[in-house]
Amino acid sequence: MNPATFEKGMVFFLTILTLLVSSLLLIILATVFAKGLPALHSGFLIEASENFGREGGIIYQLMGTLILMTGAVLISLPVALGSVIYQTQYLKSETGKEICRQFAQMLNATPTILFGLVGYLFFGVYLETGVSWVTGSLILAVMILPTLQVSIREAIEALPDQYKDAGMALGLSPWSQIKTIIIPQCYYGIITGVFLGLARAAGETAAIMFAATTFSGIHLPESFSDPVPTLQTHMLVLTQEAANPEALAQAWSAGLVLLSLVFFLTVMAWILRSRLKMEAEL
Amino acid sequence: MWVFAGLNLIFLCCAGGLFLFLIFESYPIFKLHGFDFWLGQDWWVGEAYGALPMLYGSTLVTALACLLVLPLALAVAIFISEFLTPTSRRCVKAILELLAGVPGIVYGLLGVSFLSLWIKDVFGLLDGNTLATASCLLAIMILPTVLTLSEDAMRSVPAEYRDNALGLGLSKWQTATAVVLPQALPGIMGAVLLGIGRAMGETIAVMLVVGSLDRIPDPWFNIFSSAQTIPSKLGREAAEAIGEGTHWSALMALGLTLFIMVLLINFIGNRFLKRRSIS
């Protein structure tokens, strides 16, 4: 076979492969949608679940997931913002920066089940927050810290030097510089990070299944010590009943809702990131 | 300034604290059993705590997933980086980023409903919850990440290499495979290692399809038997022992082992990613 044909063949083969991989997403989406359709009815997003989760809707599970992720971001944002500002504006030594980077990578790579177990012991038992949405949010906050940091750091480093120079020329103190220049200009980067963090926290099951959730009994949490039902753990319990088609259909529908949530947040993050790039190029 | 330094300190404490916590909690079992913990084959609560079946399961499942992912990731990365137009490239990268964000429980559901039954039928097995099933599922899970990072590695090879090669009369394919690929190798290694790190730590999806049998398969290479990985073990047994006791200490020791393994792999992987080109 002459080399040209061989190459054409290879390129063709690779095109098919790439199409296959790309269609993986479509396949997953289509499957989740198709399997979830039987249980999807107009009130699905508004009704409570019934009959051990085999019927009804998932409103409280959805609320539970939203509460956990929002709590996580609200707790994580100040720490992420503060630590990145410190590392970029105040920390001068290279070793210091390297250590911070290593710690961030360490946090990012940790298996999430360990977050769940150690987090429960630390927050739930030692700090006595118990099995509650607060514990869950705290654990998730620690988990998404690196995610937020990356986006914020990207935004700060994308700031043109002129801004910082202008600030120094005006004689502003570092704090004023941060307050008036850096934070407002990095607005989009911060929010990008928030959305990416939300997306990551939304999909997490292992980190919260011991520390924050209940399958039944609670609708909306009424205090800081209440656990919450979540989409993820709801799906986990139903998946173990795979022989029961009703339960399985409910699991798929909940999965569809969860997947849509994660995709929506990710796409929002993209839109924001492109706005960030536009601003940086101005 | 002190506010920010303080916040940074909190961040550092979170990362370091986790590690210290694991060491502290697993100390009792090491005091009791020493290194036999890692070598023992029997895990029977109350009597023996041998981690070998879990270590073996974790390693085998990850290695197999890696084997499945590598050729595919390499092939598609070459294609995306060297043969695709910028627009299509952005499109595919976007798809990959979405795929990488799919929650583990969704994969778990897919595994239980489809993969498990499919593997059982195709290979004529007694049951579909096996090492092989877990490996396939993990392979699909880490494919987007490994692919995207490998593609980044190839992309970051300086344009001169390509220009020179094309100028010398090499075809696009030859340029891609003989010139760009070798240069991108460290980055690709890094990508694979990071993918391995993620695969090792995955709990939910694996827990539902691996079979949860605390035993090294017989014979050892029988990937179609049920087995156990560390995260899956933790997921199934932690609720029973949470808090204190020898059982808990043993589970924490498992966690510590996993943590160190993943950390090492990630560290080496990141090192490779930094060294984008050999020169």
Added chain:
Amino acid sequence: MFRMLLFFLVAIGVIPFPVSADHSPKIEIVGSTTVLPIASRAAERFEKLQKIEKFKSSHRLRILVNAGGSGVGIHSVAKGRSDIGMASREISPSERKRFEGSHLKVHTVAVDAVACVISSEIYEAGIRDLTRQEIRDIYLGKIRNWKEVGGPDRKIVVVDKERHRGTRHVFMNYIFGNPTAKTPGTILVTGSNNEEQTKIAQSDSAIGMLSYAWINDEVRAIGIRDNKSIVNLTRETIRKGNYPIVRNLSFITAGEPNGEVKAFLEYLKSPEGQQLVEESGYIPFT
């Protein structure tokens, strides 16, 4: 527009903040998946009753019911992480020793049987009963094919449960005389009753252990054969005590229960509660 989004996010985060100073009390129940249906049904009815008796809803009782297994239930209630632990087995001697300080009290509410179950395909093929020895050998891995006990030529998928599960304790105690017996013949380990039922239904040559209430068309119970007689699993044989693998379903508290927990337990033991036990597929205790 993005400011609005941020505001929306913060709004969601604020929802759980307590609206009233004193929040409604709750009972947390954790444990056996066998007992769970009873607890769930009772929780629902009991909560409704509370609404009728106390018109002011500021003290509405909430009852949380979660699975995990008998071992988790006992551990949980002993450590104070839950108010009631559900167990489908006795508290083991080692558990009693470990949790001596918690003064665990057992409130039995129902009677259940553990069935040795097989896939419906094997049942249809003619296997209707096995001896204790045969079941033992299957779980030990000595008997590997259904044809060795008179069935079709198929490898046996031996399904086991997690070590701490109540159903397993009771089953192993009967088969091996040891509630935590080791079973080298196991092919697959499952957790809850639901999971095991799923696995046996999906397979066409499985054997496993399940609570009596989980038997259905896909998952059939076999009788236990003695030298001469076969004891099949029916409500009668359970009630009369003929069926050998019978156990109590209990709710466990740390110390004497009081307040809402006591009221709930009394509800379970009342005729109405026992009615719920029957609805769930078990035998009333009283």
